[in-house]
Amino acid sequence: MSWAGKLLRVNLTTGTIATEPLNMAWARQYLGSRGLATKYLVEEIDAKVDPLSIDNKIIWSTGPLTGTMASTGGRYTVVTKGPLTGAIACSNSGGYWGAELKMAGWDMVIFEGRSPKPVYLSIQDDVVELKDAAHLWGKSVWETEATIKASHQDPLVRVSSIGLAGENQVLFAAVVNDLHRAAGRSGVGAVMGSKNLKAVVVRGTKGVGNLANPKEFMRVTAEKKKILHDNAVTGAGLPTYGTQVLMSVINEMGALPTRNHRDVAFEGAKDIGAEAMATPRATDGKKQLVTNQACFGCTIACGRISKIDKTHFTVQTKPQYWGASGGLEYEAAWALGAANGVNDLEALQYANVLCNEQGMDPISFGATIGAVMELYEMGVLTKEQLGIDAKFGDAQALAYFAEITARGEGFGKEIGQGSARLTKKYGHPDLSMSVKGQEFPAYDSRGIQGMGLTYATSNRGACHLRSYTVASEVLGIPVKTDPLTADGKPELVMAFQDATAAFDAAGICIFTSFAWGLADVQPQVAAACGDEFTLENLSQIGERIWNMERDFNNRAGFTAKDDTLPKRLLEEPAKTGPAKGLVNKLPEMLPKYYDIRGWDADGQLKPETRSRLGL
Structure with missing residues (x-):
């Protein structure tokens, strides 16, 4: 298995640090990163807690493929209850920080309480300390990283920190690592600031071992890297133009808000x-x-x-x-x-x-x-x-x-x-232009209908990364669907939501899904973690994560009425382009979506859904 098998629990109020074994029963149900960290959070906090209060917790978490030779295996997530939305917040970041935590021998760091003064956490393999951050408070992310690297006399330490926005409780403050990679959405940086936590600094020299089948892992990751290399999006478009390649594409199809x-x-x-x-x-x-x-x-x-x-x-x-x-x-x-x-x-x-x-x-x-x-x-x-x-x-x-x-x-x-x-x-x-208090990304759902249902039902508020139906509706990945129709979109959205949750939980980048399906991720997870991770099992893990997040939000007070869009998108037709005259057809899609999800008309999990998913 490629989990480190242990986590850090830091009580900021008392200044104490404890080591715990990872709950492996949960790891097998939720895999890691987004899934496992959310499981810990929902078990440990009241869903109705004030996000900026001392009683909220915030978790940095890696996945079982984080730090390995799997392509894009550098991801980590920051999970908390978000102040922008009051819903579950899970923000994903790349760079090098996540791999460094894993190579220091830790899967996860859980912060609870609130420090009476600014502090940062230093992790040097097994040596973990809370350090004074008074000299860092008021500094930018860039200044913070430079100052910490100088004081540690180690240019290879990795820093995950907040700037003035997090300190000042900007409700969309981010947590930034490696200068410009960010766990960006839902205000996770504001929660960090509310706890007087300026940074989490890590240096890991242990590497990642204990793979279930090392030879098979080397073989299958090389095979899957070739798929990424040979794909037009992951092997050419994104390296050459980055995500900005989409600007003209989305504009020309009349879906650029x-x-x-x-x-x-x-x-x-x-x-x-x-x-x-x-x-x-x-x-x-x-x-x-x-x-x-x-x-x-x-x-x-x-x-x-x-x-x-x-x-x-x-x-x-x-x-x-x-x-x-x-x-x-x-x-x-x-x-x-x-x-x-x-x-x-x-x-x-x-x-x-x-x-x-x-x-x-x-x-x-x-x-x-x-x-x-x-x-x-x-x-x-x-x-x-x-x-x-x-x-x-x-x-x-x-x-x-x-x-x-x-x-x-x-x-x-x-x-x-x-x-x-x-x-x-x-x-x-x-x-x-928001859902559950979180602002829309760059796709108008009158011109890309599936994105309207994606936004309305996203567990962390409006988000494209929870169900990127643009891949299908615009790029034809894995199959081409008509962006201007509601037909088949409930099934499409659910499939993307569940698959994305599994990708995130594994600790890899969602951009691999332009070339990979779950069938490409599964053998990598199985070689790393064990043969129990079949395609069916991995698919159900994604569905379990999605429903766990939904259940938390329901307990936090969200209802079916929150699965909606602004009037502008539901009542004001697009003025130009292929979608001219169209509004988003959410009222047509939402009941079908609830039905295939196994939720009742109020958007609550049915007992049989809970039973089937072990929730």
Whole structure:
């Protein structure tokens, strides 16, 4: 078996650290990472707990394939009850941190209580200590990582930390590792900040052993890496263009949400997509895109490293931002760009850099700015309140909002509460493009119908990574389905949700699913963990995880009425493109989805569903 077999439990209130054996019965039911950490959380906290209270817990967790030679085996998750939504929060990150924890000999770290003063946790293999972080409080993610590496005199320690956003309780604050990889959504960074926990630092030198069948694992992982290499998406598209390859594709099919979802196509999409990032600039002849980058063990290398034009207004007097840094991914480029009508690529990269530096989710941040700009154009918000003119398309306003939100200054404090709270406060809650309080990603569900059901039923609020039906509806993976029809979408969404949960639990990247199905993951898990992990078993583990998360949310107070979409998507037809005249057909899809899920009309698990899944 490739679990380390033990976890750390850190009581921040008392400052004590304990070692526990991993619950292997649970590991066989929930596998690891997202699944196993969520099992621990739902067993240990009251579902109705205030996310920012001392009684909430927050867990860093790896999967059984994390740290191994399986492609993309560097993932880890941060699991807690999310402050943005009040629902289960599970945010996944790449980079190198997850593999480092596993190689230090730990599967998971559970934090409980609240420290009376800022601290960070240091893990050096078996030597684990809580250390004073007073000198780190108030520092950015970047400053924190540099300071810790210097004080530990080890450039190879891996740091997972928060910036000012987490400290200031921005409700979409992220946990950032390796400078620009992030457990980004649902406000996990705010929970970390509420506990006065600045960072988790790890150095592991043990490696990952104890594979069930090492020779078979080497054989099967090599076989599956070749599938990734030979695939048009994972072997060519993502390495070359990153996720930004989607900008023009989604725009052309009339499913790129624009100006707070008022439109479904953006006239400036060509200025902020993959091609623009790779085109030499007129000002200095250099490209914004410097190179691609891979996370631990990844054979895809979709990450972007970019440079801002030093003559651009955002950085002209800020040389600290002239170097190469994490570049725009599709979701961030959309949220900072099309969602606000901004087509200034350098301004988008600047805002993205600030999100990385101070630990903010660029999706929720950008989508919230879309609501702010619409409220401004309606006259509900004024220049005096905001500190700047903020019409759609204003790049200066975008940059300004990124700065004040990260610092928690002025109107930035309100932006930091997310669009649901902000629009409700100013009397227009329907202008929040969110589900369960979490803002939409970059796909308009009038033009991609399955994504409407995906958003409405996602356990962590609106999310594309919980059921990426875009793969089928747009890219034809694993089969092509019609994006404009509701037919077959309940079954499609359920299949994607369950499979994604299994991928996450294993500790691998969901991007492998462009080339792999569960039948490709299963032999890797079996060789690592044991022959009991059959295809049927792995599929049921995904379904079990999904239903466990749903059950937690139901106990937290969520009901069927929360499985919905904003009126704009249900009542205002798309104005242009292939979806012209269409709204999302959620009312048609949702009852069928509940039925095949084994839930009652109120969205609660039926007794027979609980029994079958062992919940």
